[in-house]
Amino acid sequence: MKTxxxxxxxxxxxAGIMTAARFLRIDPHLDxxxxxxxxxxxxxxxxxxxxxxTYRFDKTARPMxxxxxxxxxxxxxxxxxxxxDSYSLSTKSGNSYTYHYLIVAPGLAYDFDLVPGLKEAxxxxxxxxxxxxxxxxxxxxxxxxxxxxxxxxxxxxxxxxGAPQKIMYLAxxxxxxxxxxxxxxxxxxxxxxxxxxxxxIRKTLLNVVDRKDINLRxxxxxxxxxxxxxxxxxxxxxxLREYNHKDLNIAKEGSLIGIKYDYLHTAPxxxxxxxxxxxxxxxxxxxxxxxxxxxxxxxxANIFGLGDVAGLPTAKTGAAIRKQVPVxxxxxxxxxxxxxxxxxxxxxxxxxxxxxxxxxMVLAEFDYDNNFTPDPKxxxxxxxxxxxxxxxxxxxxxxxxxxxxxxxxxxxKDV
Ligand SMILES: Cc1cc2nc3c(=O)[nH]c(=O)nc-3n(C[C@H](O)[C@H](O)[C@H](O)COP(=O)(O)OP(=O)(O)OC[C@H]3O[C@@H](n4cnc5c(N)ncnc54)[C@H](O)[C@@H]3O)c2cc1C
Numbered sequence: 001m002k003t004x005x006x007x008x009x010x011x012x013x014x015a016g017i018m019t020a021a022r023f024l025r026i027d028p029h030l031d032x033x034x035x036x037x038x039x040x041x042x043x044x045x046x047x048x049x050x051x052x053x054t055y056r057f058d059k060t061a062r063p064m065x066x067x068x069x070x071x072x073x074x075x076x077x078x079x080x081x082x083x084x085d086s087y088s089l090s091t092k093s094g095n096s097y098t099y100h101y102l103i104v105a106p107g108l109a110y111d112f113d114l115v116p117g118l119k120e121a122x123x124x125x126x127x128x129x130x131x132x133x134x135x136x137x138x139x140x141x142x143x144x145x146x147x148x149x150x151x152x153x154x155x156x157x158x159x160x161x162g163a164p165q166k167i168m169y170l171a172x173x174x175x176x177x178x179x180x181x182x183x184x185x186x187x188x189x190x191x192x193x194x195x196x197x198x199x200x201i202r203k204t205l206l207n208v209v210d211r212k213d214i215n216l217r218x219x220x221x222x223x224x225x226x227x228x229x230x231x232x233x234x235x236x237x238x239x240l241r242e243y244n245h246k247d248l249n250i251a252k253e254g255s256l257i258g259i260k261y262d263y264l265h266t267a268p269x270x271x272x273x274x275x276x277x278x279x280x281x282x283x284x285x286x287x288x289x290x291x292x293x294x295x296x297x298x299x300x301a302n303i304f305g306l307g308d309v310a311g312l313p314t315a316k317t318g319a320a321i322r323k324q325v326p327v328x329x330x331x332x333x334x335x336x337x338x339x340x341x342x343x344x345x346x347x348x349x350x351x352x353x354x355x356x357x358x359x360x361m362v363l364a365e366f367d368y369d370n371n372f373t374p375d376p377k378x379x380x381x382x383x384x385x386x387x388x389x390x391x392x393x394x395x396x397x398x399x400x401x402x403x404x405x406x407x408x409x410x411x412x413k414d415v
Contacts (some may be wrong), residue, residue, distance in 0.1 A: 001095070002073060005033040007332070008099035009072075010079050010089070012036030012064055014044075014409075015105035015307030015321045021069045021412030022329045033073040033099075035091065041067045043405055045318055045353070048163050049398060051130035051137035052170035054358060059402070067410050079106070082279045084300045101332050104281065104288055104297075104305040106273050108159065108316065114269035115154060121227035127264045130167050131159065140263060141171045146183035147262025148248060149175070150232055154269040155191045155221050159308055159316050162196065162352035162364065164188075164267050165205075169356045171265070172212045185246045186212065189220035189232070189259060193239035200372045200387040201354065201364040208356045208389070209244065216243040222266065223256060231258040232266075272309050287311030292368070293345040295328050302335070304328045312348065314368055319351035322409060349373065353397045361393035362386065 007023060009016045012034050023030055041064050049055035068074045078092040088098045110132070112119035121127040126144075128137035151168040153161075168188055175181040188195075188209075195209065195216060196202045209216060219239035225232055233256045251258030271277065272287050281297065283289035288305040289298045292312055297303035306324040308316040323346060330344040348368025355361045363386040365373050374386045383392050408415045 002033070003096065004098045005073070006031040006099070006336075007033075007101045007103065008089070008097060009034045009103045009105060011104070011106035011307070011309075012038070012041065012068060012074070013105065013107050013307065014318045015107075015324070016103070017041065017067050017069070017410050018321060018325045018412065019103055019105065019306065019328055020072050021410060022325055023332075023412070024069045024071045025412035026329065026333070028071055030071075032069075032071070033075055033097070034068060035075045035077055035079050035089075035097070036064060036068070037076060037078045037092075039064050043402055044159065045397075045405075046402055047130045047134040048166045048170070048355065050134035051128075051167050052141065052174065052358070053138045054170075055398065057135050062406070069412070078275075080275050082281060084280065084303060087302065100302060101335070102303045103328060103332075104276070104303060104309060105307045106276065106309055108270045108308040109273040110268035111156075111271045112268060114156065114271075115222055115224060117225035117227060118266070118268065121225045121264070124227050126230065126262060127225075127227060127266075129266055129268060130163060131267050137167065137265065140265075141174055142178070144171075144175065144180060144184075144263045146180040148185050148187060148260060149263040149265075150187045150189060150259055150261035151265045152189045152220065152222055152232060153191070153267045156269045156271065157316060158267045158270050160352060161315050162354050164190075164265065165195070166353075166355045167265055168214070169208060169212065169354075170358060172214065173357050185215060185248065187215045187217060187246065187248065187259065189217040189222075189234060191219065191221045191237055191239070193218050193241070196354075196364065197370050198364055198366050198372050198387075201362060204362050204387055204389065205354065205356070206243075214244065215246040215248075217259075218242070220257070225264070226258075230261050230264075232261055232264060233258045270308075276309055281305075283311045285311060292348070293327075294331055295324055295346055296331060304332060312346075314348040315350040315352060315366075317350050317352065318405070318409075319365075320349060322415065323347075323349040353393070353401070355394065355397060356389050359391050359394050360389040361397050362389055363393050363396075
């Protein structure tokens with residue numbers, strides 16, 4: 001059994017596969033292993049569309065063996081611990097592997113215990129999440145008969161921070177068609193202070209919120225769910241504020257505010273996986289401690305990290321990974337070849353394709369400083385202003401991006 005690799009990748013998700021594929025595209029003779037336990041690879045960005053009944057779930061999944069680069073060695077195992085001083089790690093099946101360079105990309109984990117009652121609530125007919133079961137979500141949206149439809153998100157970082165509002169915009173549209181919208185109050189309760197951090201995008205989204213008559217409740221920190229009495233309990237945060245007031249059925253318990261719901265959508269509280277949190281590789285917030293620009297570990301020079309696990313002050317998306325991969329690959333090649341490094345620098349780029357309706361989308365692209373940074377290639381798609389809703393952007397989300405993901409990005413090609 002081979003136990004030493006020049007490059008070892010932890011995780012065969014978006015970040016792990018894209019990085020491995022790019023390495024091997026540049027140098028097919030690299031000695032590269034990927035440790036990944038799952039037999040299936042998912043294109044998670046389409047789960048929002050699955051949750052709204054406009055994309056098939058089976059189209060978001062492919063066998064892992066089809067996406068692992070042919071020249072990589074796939075180790076079907078779980079990493080359980082790191083010994084970075086001896087350049088090694090250990091796995092669940094009792095093996096140890098050593099490496100020259102390590103890439104840590106196991107994504108994030110859900111910690112339902114951070115919101116008591118949430119786990120029990122998730123399988124109910126009136127509670128759902130595109131993050132955990134998008135098909136159940138579509139069922140819950142279809143079966144909704146009116147009342148208060150509450151959309152919320154936790155206080156932790158989550159994958160694609162815009163997704164909880166995307167599904168709200170689509171559900172609201174569906175309820176117009178299904179005839180229950182006129183007996184429904186749509187509410188978005190968020191711990192944040194604004195609907196979106198980029199001013200250009202915020203302006204458009206507020207128009208969408210007005211058009212859809214949605215009640216926004218800011219500074220709402222989700223604390224627990226009482227799924228028997230259908231109440232979501234929030235701690236009022238410092239951003240407590242309301243936009244487009246609606247009278248709701250409100251409960252009180254000490255400092256907590258309870259919103260009575262008839263339908264609830266939420267994203268699970270998210271943390272780095274336990275084997276990362278319990279390792280010496282994390283920062284004070286327990287995310288992987290990498291330099292924000294080089295993506296090199298701050299303590300161990302031969303370790304790099306990217307994707308959802310990385311402690312980076314930007315949105316956790318596949319789009320961000322697309323820009324992180326060349327930085328990691330280039331910096332490691334420089335270390336391998338001549339010892340120089342940190343030539344390529346990651347600027348925090350991330351993007352959020354905000355679907356605002358069936359057939360409409362806004363594309364938020366931004367950097368660490370929350371500058372709006374639209375891709376110049378959008379002009380080739382005849383999209384002059386991606387901060388505005390556009391049907392071509394919807395086509396990009398539904399057809400263009402999945403195609404590019406499976407056929408270009410996962411093969412290490414530039415997009
Ligand atoms: C509902 C939803 C909507 C989204 N929308 C968008 C969007 O519109 N645009 C966008 O760009 N992004 C979107 N994202 C986010 C995007 O999917 C993630 O940011 C991306 O998949 C993260 O990639 P990753 O490789 O870091 O983690 P993942 O893709 O989650 O992969 C992590 C891999 O690590 C493996 N692993 C875990 N533990 C271990 C272990 N112990 N040992 C070895 N391997 C391990 C897992 O099996 C998994 O295969 C969305 C996500 C969701 C859930």
